[in-house]
Amino acid sequence: xxxxxxxxxxxxxxxxxxxxxxxxxxxxxxxxxxxxxxxxxxxxxxxxxxxxxxxxxxxxxxxxxxxxxxxxxxxxxxxxxxxxxxxxxxxxxxxxxxxxxxxxxxxxxxxxxxxxxxxxxxxxxxxxxxxxxxxxxxxxxxxxxxxxxxxxxxxxxxxxxxxxxxxxxxxxxxxxxxxxxxxxxxxxxxxxxxxxxxxxxxxxxxxxxxxxxxxxxxxxxxxxxxxxxxxxxxxxxxxxxxxxxxxxxxxxxxxxxxxxxxxxxxxxxxxxxxxxxxxxxxxxxxxxxxxxxxxxxxxxxxxxxxxxxxxxxxxxxxxxxxxxxxxxxxxxxxxxxxxxxxxxxxxxxxxxxxxxxxxxxxxxxxxxxxxxxxxxxxxxxxxxxxxxxxxxxxxxxxxxxx
Numbered sequence: 001x002x003x004x005x006x007x008x009x010x011x012x013x014x015x016x017x018x019x020x021x022x023x024x025x026x027x028x029x030x031x032x033x034x035x036x037x038x039x040x041x042x043x044x045x046x047x048x049x050x051x052x053x054x055x056x057x058x059x060x061x062x063x064x065x066x067x068x069x070x071x072x073x074x075x076x077x078x079x080x081x082x083x084x085x086x087x088x089x090x091x092x093x094x095x096x097x098x099x100x101x102x103x104x105x106x107x108x109x110x111x112x113x114x115x116x117x118x119x120x121x122x123x124x125x126x127x128x129x130x131x132x133x134x135x136x137x138x139x140x141x142x143x144x145x146x147x148x149x150x151x152x153x154x155x156x157x158x159x160x161x162x163x164x165x166x167x168x169x170x171x172x173x174x175x176x177x178x179x180x181x182x183x184x185x186x187x188x189x190x191x192x193x194x195x196x197x198x199x200x201x202x203x204x205x206x207x208x209x210x211x212x213x214x215x216x217x218x219x220x221x222x223x224x225x226x227x228x229x230x231x232x233x234x235x236x237x238x239x240x241x242x243x244x245x246x247x248x249x250x251x252x253x254x255x256x257x258x259x260x261x262x263x264x265x266x267x268x269x270x271x272x273x274x275x276x277x278x279x280x281x282x283x284x285x286x287x288x289x290x291x292x293x294x295x296x297x298x299x300x301x302x303x304x305x306x307x308x309x310x311x312x313x314x315x316x317x318x319x320x321x322x323x324x325x326x327x328x329x330x331x332x333x334x335x336x337x338x339x340x341x342x343x344x345x346x347x348x349x350x351x352x353x354x355x356x357x358x359x360x361x362x363x364x365x366x367x368x369x370x371x372x373x374x375x376x377x378x379x380x381x382x383x384x385x386x387x388x389x390x391x392x393x394x395x396x397x398x399x400x401x402x
Contacts (some may be wrong), residue, residue, distance in 0.1 A: 004400065005143050005152035006030045007131050008036030008173065011387055012373025012394035013158030014114050019398025020156070021121035026400075028123045029152070031145060033130035033172065037118075038111040040164055044345070044387060049107030051085065052078045052391070053384035054098035057107075060074060060385045062246060063377040064185060068353040069389065072361070076392040084391070088113040101382050134176045134364055154368045156397050161374035162187050163346025173375040177351050180366045184351050185377050188249035189344030191386070193237040194257060196333040200300055204231035207294050208238065212260040215244045215251070215335070223247035229259065236333065242382040245338055246348045255335035261293060261301070262328045270325040277321070281314035288324070301327045346386050350377040361393060361402040374396040 004020045006013050017030040030037070044050060053060070056078050061069045076084075082092060082100065090113045091103035102109040118125065126145065134155065135142045143150040159173025174184050211229045215222045227240035238256065248255055261287030262269055276288055286309040289298030302309065305323040307316065338344070351371055355364050361376075363369040372393035380386040 001025060001027050002153040003027045003029065003140075004153060004154045004156065005141070005150060006156045006158055006398075007134075007143070007176065007372070008032065008158035008160055008375075009034075009125070009127070010158060010160050010373065010399070011038070011041050011390035012160075012375075014038065014118065014158070015391050015394030016156045016158055016370075016398035017123045018117055018121055019112075019395050020154075020400060022398075023400075024042065028121070029032045029150065030103060030118070030123050030125045031129045031131060031143075031182075031258075032127045033170065034123070035128050037125065038114065038125065040160065041111055041387075042107045043164070044107060045101060045384075047107050048101050048105050048108045050099050050101055050384040050387065051092070052081045052100045052109055052388040054078045054094060054100060056098075056385050056388045058381075060211050060346065060381045061389065062379050063350075063353060065353050065377075068356075068358050068376075069378055071358045072389070072392045072396050076395045078388055081388060081391045084395075085110070085113065088117050093295075097383055119290050124168060131172065131176060134179060136180060136369075137141050140368065154370065154400050157369070157371040157375055158373050158394060158397070159375050161350060162341050163192075163344035163347040163374070164342070174351065176266055177375075180363075180369060182355055182363065182365060185349040186250075187341075187350070188246065188348040189338050189346075190246040190249060190339045190348040190379050191242040191345035192233055192245045192249070192343055192380050193232060193339040194241055194245060194248055195235040195336045195339060196257065197336065200304065200333065201231045201235055202233050204296055204300055205233045207231045207296055209261055209294060209297060210263075211240060212263070213240050213244055214258040214260075216256050216258060217251050218254045222251050235339075241307045242345070245344075246379065248335055249338050250350060257335050259331040259333065261297065261327050261331060264329075266325050266329050269328050270321060273321045273325060277313040277316060283313050284312045285309055285313060285316060289328075290325050293328075301331065304331065315371075345382075347374055348378045348379045350375055350379075353377050357401075360399070361397040362401050370397040370400065 006017045021028045129145045133144045140153045225243040230238040285307040
């Protein structure tokens, strides 16, 4: 009987433990530093758990070697993940952009079927059991939890990343791997709110808008995205922003977010403004974008373009109309940074993937040691891609190279 110790009871660790337990010759021990497993999983997708994306492919992932994910996704892609969860009894529903959620719209449903599966598989669970040290011995590994020594023939590191400290994000996995000779890249918050100059966002707190975004540094485009944006009291959030946040976190200084709020050409918008001016000459300038944008957003753009709110439309000059049309297609916000790891959903960076076999996720430095999930230098786009990586990498690591 071989003892497999999985360190970390998040998404990837649970799948690794369940997979290892499929071999009747394995005794599987799952260690979790928090009071219960899967706590971070419950917060994903705003509590709904976007458990995969049907379009997940290598181009949706980032790191020093984005191609590292290819064998893992080939071995356990989105269709495999859905079949796996359906066998556990989970019903799912696909939404826009290939996002898949539990039919119950509750992350609890995902965690509940996983807990049932762990119990059925006989996986031993130890919660409130942070690992103090990890050593390679002549035969297997020595793992210490709160002064208690454990022996394992194989160890799977599934400790997660530094993101979401309030939900369990820690540095433990990096430190344990370092003690065995592994190195990591720089760590950055990803899928996180951007902090901008607050003047305009603060007035728009809570307003949502479909938009096209371009992040630039000193005039050069770093990244683009499209989708929902939400204004906050000190910046912007939402799926479209999250997709740019990695580039913002790693992009240095001099960043600007350019927001296109109407999917029309500037000349088309100018024509619409002229029509509004001709049709409603006495309407105050603050109402010129009524029906085109959220009222608060329309008034804010007018202010940004230099329009006096109470000026009748008949008095607006062609230059003022032109300035407003330009603001609708390019509203720039200087970026000051991100909200940081406490608010990030994912860690960009991690253990260097060059030190792991992409076909098995076994360490090239320490035989019998495996790593999976967010701990590795792999992070995905917003929309279920990171959980797909967690399931797929946990599944592959749990096979222990077989």
